[in-house]
Amino acid sequence: MAKWFETHLPKIVLAPSFIAILIFVYGFIAWTAWVSLTRSRLLPRYEIEGFIQYDRLFASPRWDTAMNNLYIFGALFIGVSMILGLILAILLDQQIRVEGAIRTIYLYPMALSMIVTGTAWKWILNPGLGLEAMVKGWGYENFTFDWLVNPDMAIYTVVLAAIWQSSGFVMALFLAGLRSVDTEIIRAAQIDGIPTWRVYVSIIIPSMAPIFLSAFIVLAHLAIKAFDLVIALTGGGPGYATDLPATYMYAMAFSRGDIGQAAASAMIMMLVVFAIVVPYLYSELRARND
Amino acid sequence: MTDVSATPAPAATSERPRGRSFGKIALRWLLYIVLGLFALYYLMPLFVMLTTSLKSLEEIRTGDLLSLPRELTFDAWRTAWSEACTGIQCEGVKPYFWNSVMLAVPAVLISTLLGAMNGYVIAQWRFPGANIIFALMLFGCFIPFQVVLLPMARMLGLMGIAGTIPGLIFVHVIYGLGFTTLFFRNYYVTIPVELVKAAKVDGAGFVRIFFAIFLPLSIPIIVVSVIWQFTQIWNDFLFGVSFSQAGTQPVTVALNNIVNSTTGVKEYNVDMAAAIIAALPTLLVYIVAGKYFIRGLTAGSVKG
Structure with missing residues (x-):
């Protein structure tokens, strides 16, 4: 008995976590998938009715806005964060004296809660007393910067705050990548008289392809999950102008009492994440096992 | 964290023609200025939060976003910690x-x-x-x-x-x-x-x-x-x-x-x-x- 216990102890130790993950991740995903196929409203029902919730979802103008916002937000947030992160990393890679301090400053927003970031930017972008009022106070009476309360522009304030929060992190990723490039090749190129910018464009950046992919995955993942920032910055408004899939799901689940819609929208969010993460994880795990 | 010895030694640059080294120095300055501006960009929201929290409401209404508080007051901190209302309750954070x-x-x-x-x-x-x-x-x-x-x-x-x-x-x-x-x-x-x-x-x-x-x-x-x-x-x-x-x-x-x-x-x-x-x-x-x-x-x- 004691012998059996000792040989199986590793499995016994791992079992609770594994069972928990099976139930609370995979079981729960199955539950949500099931409920998304029913007529559930305030309370879950379990008779499968087909894809009615998805039909309702795709017919909903609010969901349409949420998905459009996700495209705009995702594209700009990922694109600008990557470009800005790469530029900052290259600038910081030039043997800067106070590199440690600068890096600390660039990266600290990542330690903040999105709610704090949202609160800060909500105050800065507030037209009455924030940036707009300040520039007006300098004598530019016609200056307007009302994105926060303008339904057509409000989603860009979310982009602005999100880039502020995450670009330093992308910088850190790229900087680590730049440092891991073989210095021998760079030195050889420099001896051959190749200008620095060409060394970056032709040698260093192409060799960092895996890091671009990692940064993309992390940022895409952040974009799809974006919830707190919208809640704190715009509350999804004006109207539904800055709704994202995550805020739509939350509204359906906890304030509208529409469990079917909440489940269907959560499933779509998960499919989007799957489409991005599964190929990545698969290649990672394969590369590790080889 | 910075390796000071890694910065180019002056001896190495003095071998180069004068004009080139002037251009290099200018470029270096530009680099530091750009990095500094980005540092200000990342610090700005924290600065604004801190100064705003130390101003009175009156000063917030009349002053501007980036100005330092004329008169430091910690009232807002006291209110935030133990009196601010989160809905019906007013016990602060x-x-x-x-x-x-x-x-x-x-x-x-x-x-x-x-x-x-x-x-x-x-x-x-x-x-x-x-x-x-x-x-x-x-x-x-x-x-x-x-x-x-x-x-x-x-x-x-x-x-x-x-x-x-x-x-x-x-x-x-x-x-x-x-x-x-x-x-x-x-x-x-x-x-x-x-x-x-x-x-x-x-x-x-x-x-x-x-x-x-x-x-x-x-x-x-x-x-x-x-x-x-x-x-x-x-x-x-x-x-x-x-x-x-x-x-x-x-x-x-x-x-x-x-x-x-x-x-x-x-x-x-x-x-x-x-x-x-x-x-x-x-x-x-x-x-x-x-x-x-x-x-x-x-x-x-x-x-x-």
């Missing part, structure tokens, strides 16, 4: 701050300990299927939590811990396991399996090898895991807002309620003070142990 502490500390410790043991088993006591289990756990890190919100709300109800701090601890432990296991598995996988074999020959068992050999070796990765989990849990809003009720809300939820409460005069200075209070613990951790924070951030995303 203080009780919610302690909720977050009482929730984060056990959740961080439990998930780190479980992650360490899981990583130890997966990396050092390989058995058929261990890699599949690891892949399944890893995948759990990436799901959007919206997909588990509804069933979890019901499950917490069934377990009798809905709307309680133990309920939130439970949720954070479960969904933190993937990451903590990943940290420790990747750390332990670099330790040669011969170590375990040798210890077994000497008669040490599974438990003793873990506590006597592996845990003492793991200080750096424990720090990474604790910091990562603490930052995640302290900054969490989605679970906090979904699974708490009046009285058990974490500080992020309370902050959002203070800022978005529609009753009475909008006190921006109080909002900013409350935001800084909510941010202080993770900011402090970042300043004290930034290196480990970055390692945690990059552990899941950089290969190798």
Whole structure:
């Protein structure tokens, strides 16, 4: 008995976590998938009715806005964060004296809660007393910067705050990548008289392809999950102008009492994440096992 | 952290023609100016939060965003800490701050300990299927939590811990396991399996090898895991807002309620003070142990 216990102890130790993950991740995903196929409203029902919730979802103008916002937000947030992160990393890679301090400053927003970031930017972008009022106070009476309360522009304030929060992190990723490039090749190129910018464009950046992919995955993942920032910055408004899939799901689940819609929208969010993460994880795990 | 000796020595540049070196110096200045401007951009919101929190409402209305307070006042901080209204209650962020502490500390410790043991088993006591289990756990890190919100709300109800701090601890432990296991598995996988074999020959068992050999070796990765989990849990809003009720809300939820409460005069200075209070613990951790924070951030995303 004691012998059996000792040989199986590793499995016994791992079992609770594994069972928990099976139930609370995979079981729960199955539950949500099931409920998304029913007529559930305030309370879950379990008779499968087909894809009615998805039909309702795709017919909903609010969901349409949420998905459009996700495209705009995702594209700009990922694109600008990557470009800005790469530029900052290259600038910081030039043997800067106070590199440690600068890096600390660039990266600290990542330690903040999105709610704090949202609160800060909500105050800065507030037209009455924030940036707009300040520039007006300098004598530019016609200056307007009302994105926060303008339904057509409000989603860009979310982009602005999100880039502020995450670009330093992308910088850190790229900087680590730049440092891991073989210095021998760079030195050889420099001896051959190749200008620095060409060394970056032709040698260093192409060799960092895996890091671009990692940064993309992390940022895409952040974009799809974006919830707190919208809640704190715009509350999804004006109207539904800055709704994202995550805020739509939350509204359906906890304030509208529409469990079917909440489940269907959560499933779509998960499919989007799957489409991005599964190929990545698969290649990672394969590369590790080889 | 900067290697001062790595900066180009003046002797090397003086060999070059005069014009070139002038251009180089100008370029260098430009580089520092650009880097400095970006530093100001990242610091600006923190600066604005801090100065706004130290101004009176009167000064906020008449002054501008970037000006320093003419008269320092800590009233907003006092109000934010113990008087500001989060809906109907007006006790400031203080009780919610302690909720977050009482929730984060056990959740961080439990998930780190479980992650360490899981990583130890997966990396050092390989058995058929261990890699599949690891892949399944890893995948759990990436799901959007919206997909588990509804069933979890019901499950917490069934377990009798809905709307309680133990309920939130439970949720954070479960969904933190993937990451903590990943940290420790990747750390332990670099330790040669011969170590375990040798210890077994000497008669040490599974438990003793873990506590006597592996845990003492793991200080750096424990720090990474604790910091990562603490930052995640302290900054969490989605679970906090979904699974708490009046009285058990974490500080992020309370902050959002203070800022978005529609009753009475909008006190921006109080909002900013409350935001800084909510941010202080993770900011402090970042300043004290930034290196480990970055390692945690990059552990899941950089290969190798």
